[in-house]
Amino acid sequence: MTGREQAMTKHHIIVMGVSGCGKTTIGDLVARELGVPFLDGDSLHPVENVAKMAAGTPLTDEDRWPWLATVGSKLAAAGDGGLVLACSALRRSYRDAIREQAPDTVFLHLDGSKEVLARRLEGRSGHFMPTTLLDSQLATLEPLQEDEAGVVVDIAAPVTDVVAQALKGLAAVVRPAKVAQGTPPRQFDVDLAAAPFNLDGDAIAWVEGTLDAMTLEEKIGQLFINHNNDYSPGYLDGVLENYHVGGMRYRPGPSAAVQEHIRYAQSKTRIPLLIASNPEMGGAGSCDDGTFVSTHLQAGSHPDKAIARQMGQVAGVETAALGCNWAFAPIVDIHYNWRNTVISTRSFGNTPEIVVERAKEYFDGISESPTACAMKHFPGDGIDERDQHVVTSYNTLGYEEWDRTYGHVYREMIAHGVQSIMVGHIGAPEVSRHFRPGLADAEILPATLSPELLQDLLRGELGFNGLVLTDASQMVGLTQAKKRKDLVPATIAAGCDMFLFFRNPAEDFQYMLDGYKSGIITEQRLHDALRRILGLKASLGLHLKAADQLVPAADALAVIGSARHRAIAAEIADKTVTLVKDTAGNLPITPVTHPRIRLYGISGGADFTRADPLAYLDVVKEELEAAGFEVHLFRTAEQREAAGEAGVNFMSIISEEATGDYAEKYDAAFVFANVKGFAQEAAIRIKWSSPMAAEIPWYVTEVPTVFVSLNQPNHLIDVPMVRTAIHAHAGTREAIRAAVEKIQGKSEFQGTFNENVFCGSFDTRL
Template structure:
């Protein structure tokens, strides 16, 4: 039913034979299991034995851990499974995010913030090298969303930019770099995020472009990347009302489904008009963008029936497996649809050479892990940081700040809450202090009311902190203020803004009228909506040592700013450019 000899599979006769023989050898339960990609929430053999023996999954993604733990986990899984597994990772920034000790090379936005397109290729290359060393073979990247709406914070740092041209150019480069390792790509999130300001993790979002506008933007991106050879596409829990109406005239508003459950978007548009022959998978199935659409018992098989080939993550393995089985038995999933999905799943495995690779050789040896977090990869990150740290504005002429002229620095840290990755969002502040001190500054770190209380100080209230901080002696104590902000709420909020520590908090830049003030963002590019009063703004893109070092180098004038930015930084708001 599927032409596995055509792009992107390009299988030979031997591989085709393996695909069909393997499918024919599977029981119904084993066929159903191939549709699932499990999120491994434990690293114990007993956990894996249960998932592999009882649910026969076709793929896995693991929770974060160090690379050695991940590799051994994958090795055990591949040794125990009947059909070799697709092992997914999320290398959106290089090796970081796929392993705790992986290299944070660059964000997508960072890779789009300099004329040198090879930055994206290097990010993809390091991502492939580091994840392949652990035994991963499937990257949930590149992200090909277009950041049209500055209020959208789920992809604000995860998009290459706000035009189709930059997204197409950099996504191709990332794919080419990734492809140097034996890794296939899943670009995301079809039919395209970046129009709605909300996060599909917590609510269904919508791409509301008209058909012609979509074709000229997101449609163009998908056509070019499909032609470039991308092997799989992750579907977002994103509705596209005008696209659905094109293929289903008269469809009621209440019938507009997120793309993961919309056959008109998957089969008529993606398979039909865009001609995509590769594998289609859902985004995470616990995201409320999907679960708010229908009951779990219905949506599990409905996603496959709509045109997805694989279903990302069990909520409860026993329940979801039974829901999928019931969907097949009741005809929601037809025999033809199941066969088609299985051919693409096994076809992707054959494309990776999993059918000819000895089982013991699928996962590299422990020695291969030496590339992860290597000095060479951190040097790549440092070079990219040097090119991409961006001066958004310096309308007051505050730069450069040098120890000879601005010795005493008041250092503020603005952090978001820890997101689902569990990474400490405040770890950057110690790095910032260290880098400033190495540059020759005398650094005085501000502590808010909660921090002072935690250290045992009594009688602390936001009014008392403000009284201590904001007084006429401020410019006598400090020569300049530098604010580092690492604010993220990915997957937990519909949008992300700065949340100050208290009402009228003392860290809010009231001090811009007292001393030269520099605001450095280590995450979101839209902070001028909340700190328009700051006259000097730098975007360093991420909280890595390399990015912070490069920012300090440029603030002090030791090196020049090279990064570029797009209009989203001004937040479409009066006063942010002042």
């Protein structure tokens, strides 16, 4: 049947038959072919009916009449849009009750022998229809009569043949309808045989069989990725038994504890879990003792593109050892706005070309391990300066410019085989209006809620066939858009396949379930999402492994933080420490030429990780002293008061520090900055300890001063007075040691930088 013929046809179809005949599987496939929604009639049963069936008690006609009236009203309400609905409809009187509400209903009877039906029922784990009721249903069944519009198909044939016969029969009995005004919604159903899934027949059969055997609650649960806040078995039991989640991400901890946690989770679930981690910088994002290899920016700050591949390789090896199979990486945002600090260190660079080149390398490296990737954050961060963790941010490029930049990145990575995409809570006003002309400002929503971005653009124009997941659902970039009860199902309805993190598990699960029952999430959209979820699991081969084989043995953890991986990190640190400027010719500075060093440390204060923000200074001091320098560490008034010193304040510290004999006490000043603040602030700049703080580089006119950033690349906007600036990228011992060696001239600076470091101001270049 052609698309034109489908649009001309009014489909009000009941897929009928006894339990086990495949009403859900066949009905959904038929609906997809006809381009209409699908609904499982079981979801319309009142809770009293479900309880009876689960207890093995046959329903009475008094139980059925209200349900059948609801089924008929659903068909009638579908109007010219059409609907395929699965409902047993065993008796003529039941079908008559449906026709009273929807007279043009056509019945597709899936017929099969008792033996075939019994075998299928035995494989339906968790369904509320016990096999003991099969005899009762067969006794109740009244075949379609001559005056009933309908088709009978034998289910003994393969599924594809059953669907083909059903469509052929329906084409002869379904009547034409009026053509609806406007263009019908575009449908982009998954093709599991195509990239990035590339499943064979057996794997596709596993997906379809698993889907057919799932209860409604299991289907809803698969849409969620839980954030594991507790490592206890009891906690995991509750999550898996109550919410049937499809995936998990855990809070990093010691590798042994993480691995055992994952092992327990996989042992307790009927359907294997996607286990995600955040290996943006190597293994460090997955467990406390993982190897920090480099940041994305660091991997883009040297001509050697293999750095990104090495980062991916280490990330893959270490996360696979833990039992992870899904990496929330690489990051493919483009750092166009120097004020944007969300991705300033988490982007490979400020051009599409560098992002594509390095992202492909990372993907190829991590793909050497059994790992799927979720690149992020569609439709692209790096234009706005705000952080979607605390406010909705926007990619304000026009469609044509977006297509040349971010669109280019996504096309290249999709063609390269990336399996999944994490969608940011980032709006794209002009791109949305390209697909929905006339959208008012108030109607611009973050991409997680925008079908024009997820369906028309991502699925349609970019041709992405893989899985789409939301970014963390507690982020205010999403939560400010709608009430929670509305936004939870709206993300799936818009085109996301998985929902990242519960806020409140019981509430969010119910919101999603209610969204399905009310029709916000159509049966077709739900099943398409589930096929993508199960398809990703099958593409990783999870369906072929026993539960006790999904996580490696404990001895696999030997690779985590190994000497080999630390050596890779040290080599990359040496390559990427970058001299941004030395306009005063201060370098080299050695213990012979400048023995006495005044050392200042700058941080953004404690963040959500609760790590000591100045802990890195101990490492800096150790490395400088090991090199032979005499180090004099500056402490603020607050730090001195915390140490028990009395009678100090910021004014007294200024008077004490800024004296005329400064150059007689110190030969050089080193400022090491490790300012983070990620996910808590809309923008990040240096915050000094006090007004006119003594650590601000007033001393640049007194002694040679070297500023070293261990994180953000944009600090020159706040310290333009320094004439020697170095970007070491990370607060690791390897990066600090490499920076200290290069300050002394023991090795050459090899790192590169882009124009963002000068922050668009002339004085930063002086």
